Amino acid sequence: MMDNTELSERKKKILRTVVEDYIETAEPVGSKTVAGEMEVSSATVRNEMAELEGLGLLEQPHTSAGRIPTAQGYRLYVNELMNRHRLSLEETEEINRSMKSRLTQLDKLLADAGQLASRLTDYPAYSLCAAPETATIVRYDLIYVDANTFIMVVMLSNSTVKNKLVTLPAKIEQETLQKLSTVFNASFTKITEDKITPSLISSTERALGDKLGLVAVAAGFAIETLMEAQRTQAYVSGASHLLLHPEYRDVGKAQRLMDYLSDGTELLKLPAPEGESVKITIGPENLREELQDSSVVVAKYDVGDNMQGLIGVVGPTRMDYSKVAAKLSYIAGSLGRIISGDNPRQLTDNNKET
Amino acid sequence: MMDNTELSERKKKILRTVVEDYIETAEPVGSKTVAGEMEVSSATVRNEMAELEGLGLLEQPHTSAGRIPTAQGYRLYVNELMNRHRLSLEETEEINRSMKSRLTQLDKLLADAGQLASRLTDYPAYSLCAAPETATIVRYDLIYVDANTFIMVVMLSNSTVKNKLVTLPAKIEQETLQKLSTVFNASFTKITEDKITPSLISSTERALGDKLGLVAVAAGFAIETLMEAQRTQAYVSGASHLLLHPEYRDVGKAQRLMDYLSDGTELLKLPAPEGESVKITIGPENLREELQDSSVVVAKYDVGDNMQGLIGVVGPTRMDYSKVAAKLSYIAGSLGRIISGDNPRQLTDNNKET
DNA sequence: ATTAGCACTCGACCTCTCTGAGTGCTAAAA
DNA sequence: TTTTAGCACTCAGAGAGGTCGAGTGCTAAT
Numbered sequence: 007m008m009d010n011t012e013l014s015e016r017k018k019k020i021l022r023t024v025v026e027d028y029i030e031t032a033e034p035v036g037s038k039t040v041a042g043e044m045e046v047s048s049a050t051v052r053n054e055m056a057e058l059e060g061l062g063l064l065e066q067p068h069t070s071a072g073r074i075p076t077a078q079g080y081r082l083y084v085n086e087l088m089n090r091h092r093l094s095l096e097e098t099e100e101i102n103r104s105m106k107s108r109l110t111q112l113d114k115l116l117a118d119a120g121q122l123a124s125r126l127t128d129y130p131a132y133s134l135c136a137a138p139e140t141a142t143i144v145r146y147d148l149i150y151v152d153a154n155t156f157i158m159v160v161m162l163s164n165s166t167v168k169n170k171l172v173t174l175p176a177k178i179e180q181e182t183l184q185k186l187s188t189v190f191n192a193s194f195t196k197i198t199e200d201k202i203t204p205s206l207i208s209s210t211e212r213a214l215g216d217k218l219g220l221v222a223v224a225a226g227f228a229i230e231t232l233m234e235a236q237r238t239q240a241y242v243s244g245a246s247h248l249l250l251h252p253e254y255r256d257v258g259k260a261q262r263l264m265d266y267l268s269d270g271t272e273l274l275k276l277p278a279p280e281g282e283s284v285k286i287t288i289g290p291e292n293l294r295e296e297l298q299d300s301s302v303v304v305a306k307y308d309v310g311d312n313m314q315g316l317i318g319v320v321g322p323t324r325m326d327y328s329k330v331a332a333k334l335s336y337i338a339g340s341l342g343r344i345i346s347g348d349n350p351r352q353l354t355d356n357n358k359e360t
Numbered sequence: 361m362m363d364n365t366e367l368s369e370r371k372k373k374i375l376r377t378v379v380e381d382y383i384e385t386a387e388p389v390g391s392k393t394v395a396g397e398m399e400v401s402s403a404t405v406r407n408e409m410a411e412l413e414g415l416g417l418l419e420q421p422h423t424s425a426g427r428i429p430t431a432q433g434y435r436l437y438v439n440e441l442m443n444r445h446r447l448s449l450e451e452t453e454e455i456n457r458s459m460k461s462r463l464t465q466l467d468k469l470l471a472d473a474g475q476l477a478s479r480l481t482d483y484p485a486y487s488l489c490a491a492p493e494t495a496t497i498v499r500y501d502l503i504y505v506d507a508n509t510f511i512m513v514v515m516l517s518n519s520t521v522k523n524k525l526v527t528l529p530a531k532i533e534q535e536t537l538q539k540l541s542t543v544f545n546a547s548f549t550k551i552t553e554d555k556i557t558p559s560l561i562s563s564t565e566r567a568l569g570d571k572l573g574l575v576a577v578a579a580g581f582a583i584e585t586l587m588e589a590q591r592t593q594a595y596v597s598g599a600s601h602l603l604l605h606p607e608y609r610d611v612g613k614a615q616r617l618m619d620y621l622s623d624g625t626e627l628l629k630l631p632a633p634e635g636e637s638v639k640i641t642i643g644p645e646n647l648r649e650e651l652q653d654s655s656v657v658v659a660k661y662d663v664g665d666n667m668q669g670l671i672g673v674v675g676p677t678r679m680d681y682s683k684v685a686a687k688l689s690y691i692a693g694s695l696g697r698i699i700s701g702d703n704p705r706q707l708t709d710n711n712k713e714t
Numbered sequence: 715a716t717t718a719g720c721a722c723t724c725g726a727c728c729t730c731t732c733t734g735a736g737t738g739c740t741a742a743a744a
Numbered sequence: 745t746t747t748t749a750g751c752a753c754t755c756a757g758a759g760a761g762g763t764c765g766a767g768t769g770c771t772a773a774t
Contacts, residue, residue: 034736036735036736036737037736037737038735038736046747046748047747047748047749048736048748049738049747049748049749049750050746050747050748052736052737052738053738053746053747055737056737056738066736066737067756068754068755068756069736069737069738069753069754069755070735070736070737070738070753070754070755070756071735071736071737071755071756072735072736072737145505147503147511149501149503149513151499151515157501157513157515157521159503159511159513159523161505161511161525165525166525167511167523167524167525168523169513169521169522169523170521171515171519171520171521243622244622245599245600245618245622246599246614246615246618246619246622249611249612249614249615249618250615254611255611257603257608257609257611257614258603260600260603260611261600261603261604264599264600264603265600268597268598268599268600388767390766390767390768391767391768392766392767400716400717401716401717401718402717402767403716403717403718403719403769404715404716404717406767406768406769407716407769409768410768410769420767420768421725422723422724422725423722423723423724423725423767423768423769424722424723424724424725424766424767424768424769425724425725425766425767425768426766426767426768715774716773716774717772717773717774718771718772718773718774719770719771719772719773720769720770720771720772721768721769721770721771722767722768722769722770723766723767723768723769724765724766724767724768725764725765725766726763726764726765726766727762727763727764728761728762728763728764729760729761729762729763730759730760730761730762731758731759731760731761732757732758732759732760733756733757733758733759734755734756734757735754735755735756736753736754736755737752737753737754737755738751738752738753738754739750739751739752739753740749740750740751740752741748741749741750741751742747742748742749742750743746743747743748743749744745744746744747744748
């Protein structure tokens with residue numbers, strides 16, 4: 007199909023007009039409409055469009071309808087024809103305002119950023135933050151609360167801190183905690199989750215003379231924390247926005263895509279930008295069946311600590327790539343700055359329950 | 361409309377048949393179909409149905425279509441006619457299996473339970489857990505990590521524990537932390553968030569000779585934690601399930617409802633069961649515009665600590681109330697047992713970041 | 715009180731036609 | 745050689761009309 011020789015300027019102009027008009031109206035674009043924006047007649051445009059169709063850049067939904075871009079057409083548009091959309095002052099202000107939340111918890115912040123992205127683009131958005139290497143526990147602290155309650159605090163190598171309130175049926179003394187803490191810091195740090203074996207636990211138990219199952223509880227929490235640190239979660243917002251777009255008028259199609267989006271683990275596998283800051287994947291360029299006729303635009307941001315975050319949206323191939331890319335990239339920048347930059351040591355954590 | 365005199369047994373039987381058939385098929389039910397399940401002719405059924413229509417319990421989508429139940433019809437069915445659906449062994453087993461997750465974090469557990477509810481019912485589900493009284497901070501602990509890093513741990517009156525990693529540009533000493541901790545435990549406990557005023561902060565700062573803004577950081581975290589403890593969050597799962605049901609074939613309708621669901625804060629306002637364990641709200645009984653032609657079934661569970669949790673689903677008025685109520689109620693029971701019962705002191709918490 | 719019978723209603727579905735936007739081709743103009 | 749005007753052609757979509765059948769309400773007989 008697509009061949010390497012450059013398109014004539016005129017063909018480019020036509021392709022571009024078709025793409026942009028189609029993005030706006032969702033209706034096939036006819037030669038007359040295109041001619042209206044050029045200095046040639048519709049007949050000439052027709053000839054050119056026929057050739058663009060031959061190159062696999064345009065197609066007709068049916069004979070005697072206007073043309074719409076193919077995935078290849080969009081690709082060429084995105085790579086060469088699209089001009090960078092510049093955000094207006096109001097837009098950047100809105101983003102700044104929305105992002106300057108006092109929320110300092112990472113997950114909330116991510117979820118919020120996704121929501122913002124979704125609202126600004128009218129497409130479903132997702133966001134996630136992944137650590138490339140596996141974390142280990144750096145230190146344990148046990149805080150004595152009362153005779154049968156203590157708080158366990160663990161700090162991970164990626165500077166995450168988690169805690170747990172432990173209530174025991176029996177009484178414990180401060181010294182016991184003290185001892186336990188020392189042992190844990192000696193034997194249960196700097197190891198990965200799979201190294202905490204039942205045999206290690208029981209030998210520690212014996213060495214410590216622990217009859218309350220303290221070691222088991224603590225080790226369990228350690229494992230859980232490590233596992234959770236490894237699992238990256240994706241947040242999805244505004245899935246319902248899909249239904250705003252005519253290409254998802256077909257309920258079955260919308261349903262399938264929404265199901266896919268809500269899976270969470272699936273989203274982690276989506277392509278991430280490599281060199282560039284924004285990656286655009288158009289229709290059939292997606293590997294997943296569910297995304298065959300949808301596009302994904304995703305921006306990355308750095309978080310420090312070798313962590314990398316992504317924020318993206320999913321929508322029909324007829325997507326305003328220029329605007330979406332600009333917005334995502336701005337949000338991503340803002341997010342990166344908030345997390346690792348300006349107020350760097352504010353992120354916190356939380357939680358739970360007797 | 362509906363009047364207080366009891367319906368004849370036969371009318372009840374007819375109403376019930378119509379409701380159950382309609383729940384199953386989503387098609388208006390004709391007199392012949394109903395007659396098939398009774399010992400009278402279709403003509404008799406027709407007469408009876410006409411009367412039921414007069415009572416406002418049934419209606420016709422158009423002349424010469426079968427009847428469908430009105431909201432009042434469903435209400436009467438739910439109150440008097442419906443027999444308790446009993447879960448099969450497989451069903452209870454599946455629920456038990458799914459709920460016996462090792463996840464001990466409250467929010468994850470809630471989200472999971474919602475997902476389960478959604479999967480089992482094919483309707484969107486939501487879950488939340490609300491504390492009726494406002495929490496206060498019970499104690500502070502500051503853990504020294506290194507010269508410019510410490511972990512702050514606060515415990516709330518509702519037994520929640522939260523922590524935060526604080527990194528300072530300047531060096532601190534253990535004794536400073538010690539002092540800070542004492543001061544905080546003396547002046548910043550047992551108060552609500554609005555009592556932590558700037559003037560209190562600055563006076564404490566002066567008293568302590570704090571030049572690093574330590575007090576401000578700590579107080580900020582305290583406020584944030586208290587605010588977060590107050591805010592209850594609702595988790596929604598399976599919103600896309602809406603599209604499975606023919607009543608939401610109309611994309612606009614589905615879109616509006618899904619938007620409503622994704623708001624989160626709105627869901628907190630939904631009716632909760634009072635005496636009973638399951639509350640059913642049918643169509644126009646809902647106050648919200650968005651729910652006028654949808655029904656909400658919600659079950660409550662107790663968590664101890666005066667906390668109350670809810671788990672519910674939203675769907676079309678044509679909903680299998682019996683089955684849904686049974687499932688929700690079972691899940692709620694299971695949830696309540698996990699959270700406050702069997703392994704009571706396992707819930708933990710988490711997190712974050714340099 | 716129930717039921718068989720019957721005329722009637724009306725949505726669902728099919729077919730047919732008409733319309734107009736848009737095409738490709740051809741032949742003339744530049 | 746490229747562009748353009750002109751024209752015949754195509755086809756989705758909207759609308760009109762027709763048929764079908766499920767379901768009704770009413771009446772008269774049981």
